[in-house]
Amino acid sequence: MKADLATKYDLRVPRYTSYPTAPHFTEAVDGTVYRRWLSELSPGLDLSLYFHIPYCDTLCWFCGCYTKIVRRYEPVARYLDILLDEIDLVADTLGKRSRARHLHWGGGSPTLIKSADWQRLSERIHARFDVGPDAEIAVEMDPRDTTREYVEALALAGVNRASIGVQDFHPEVQEAINRIQPFDVTERVVEWLRHQGIAGINMDLMYGLPHQTTERVVKMVDLAARLKPDRVALFGYAHVPWMKTHQKLIKDETLPDFSERWRQSEAAADRLVELGYLRIGFDHFARPDDDLAVAHAEGRLHRNFQGYTTDTAPVLLGFGASAIGSLPQGYVQNTQPLRTYREAVTFADFATERGVRLSDDDRLRRDIIERLMCDMTVDLDALCQAHGMARDTLSDAMRRLEPLTEDGIAQVDDGRVTLTAEGRPFVRLVAAAFDAYVNKGEKRHSKAV
Template structure:
């Protein structure tokens, strides 16, 4: 890695699962705003749904999600009833004019739900929205929670894709992150999913974890590959103890240094590629025949709050506490406090507490950032056609980057601006050059690699 890149390994930049990013959302976006945005969804415009379950029966120290630990099930059952009420309210505003093409159950831990609540959620969604014939239904799975009965319930509501949290198989690393999970348990769940007819399985791995080394990570990757997943997500651990206080359980001195994190990411990526997987963006891998790999090859790859996707829906409606929706007009986030969220939706209201409306310039910058994150390139001529005069200064910014320094961040090839191979591990830093919000406020972000 070049010297100028090494100095930026620990630079704090967003992950760009949205633009503008969530720290710049504000209270000016209200329930009334979102109601109007929902009513303006066009007829036959495809939408996707995200259902958030903000509970776990244990709290992993590495996690930065909106979730909380509970050992009692009644709060979870009560929350499911409220979530069903919100589904009915939102679907009542949409009516039958927009088909649902994809549904994602995230958390927290959706697999903490009892089978009867899984079935209730599935029935409520199917009874409230107009689903296409075979929508993709993906579920985030904690193997420690999975039982045959839960698997049967998710299969019954149409699950097509399962994403299993693995993180790392090394016992010392697992102890440091409070995540005991044997390879044998994970293998048993994978086998059960396949026996249940689940066609696509993704494994989530992490590098940069406490006590992790290249040697231990190599062992984890090889064990994960032995399960023959269809996709692998390889994320860098985001150490943000100022944001998630439970991460203070992980001592800074347990973490690898920036150059060690980089070596881990490169090693894992090489091992996965050597096993026949195609690299997708900065942190996903897929078998060549997988739809995600096809989308990447054909320039159809998208990026949202779940990472890389081949979904073609511009509208994503987040349901549940803290969930984020994306509309053509902007982003909106629900109330994160479950008690306030439930009180609001139980009364038939929308739980929006903040968000941001997109300007014409925001749309242009968002498109450029998404293309850089997905394709490591963007077409200046296409930007000009899509966004008109507002794109001109952004193309000028790219042109300047392409002529700055001995090893510029972008190389111009006709109308296309391309991130050179040596800078691609730091594409988040390249994307940040087009982020007009980054220096506003006091938002803090995770390391670039």
């Protein structure tokens, strides 16, 4: 039945790392608004910090991130100078030195940053924010660029979690996505990380890539598990060549069709569970003693721009071109072109280009969608009561849920919506029923499965 549903619901819906989602941000939220929102924050609120490094040295053809390919280090070094200025600008506006509990370096490829630059970035962040010894400092890593010395520099900068991009280990798949990364390259980096005491290891795997088969995907999971990551993220390749033109380099005929893509996602997930991982949300897996699994079991799991997280900080500050921040008042996003980002910050201005101010309705729906995405169930009555909103507010969503309940994807009982065991992979569709902005027919998002 599930494969039939997968074919029937071959729709494109958001991944809900925010609500409203980024395509609905507008220019009504600019640098002036961001400055005011920052200055309105109560002193003492916990912060999360996200730093975006939009550079890579080669282009992976499947890439969906915002990045620029560089052959020289000079543009990266200049960008880091601007990033330091932005850190000062935000810290000055906040006034009081606030506690940062989570730091995340993403990209692009933060692995391009040279050791000496890690040191100056780390010093500035510690000077402007209160980064305690219990803070999680996570870095997205490309093993192809990583050296032993580099891992030492990360350890010195206090990094304690590494998120390793793998995708697949099969040579034919790697060639088709222009990312040659033999198994032993990844294995060596994992050894260096553990040797340096960087104990938190996440691994990103993918299905739906060119030349992948169900058999190859299971083999990919087995190889990844050999390296004993604490967490595995299993993403479906989002083929959106109308948005990411370089993806045209991937030939359509090499991609698995919808049913095969479905089988791959199921086979990889089943294998991870057989190997002792717990399924977290719709695309993450964690060892039972990992913090993410514990938070999931205790109903404390959250979702942010990095996916599932234990992070409970009410404020996420985004630094760098295209970075998104989340504040109690709403979301803000920096401008994407590097030149406009650089010009804004050079003139001591915020590079905020767009965002969204949250309405009461947005806050209610955001909480509903987050609980669905994290727990696969949500108590609508309790959340409406907590937000002081009438249940009628959700009548549009209840109508959109009807076909999904008829197809056995979700059940509605006593004001509680729960994904069925079969419906779980379709959680994004159920979440989309509560999305007042979504237009399901548009080719704007990746496939629901």
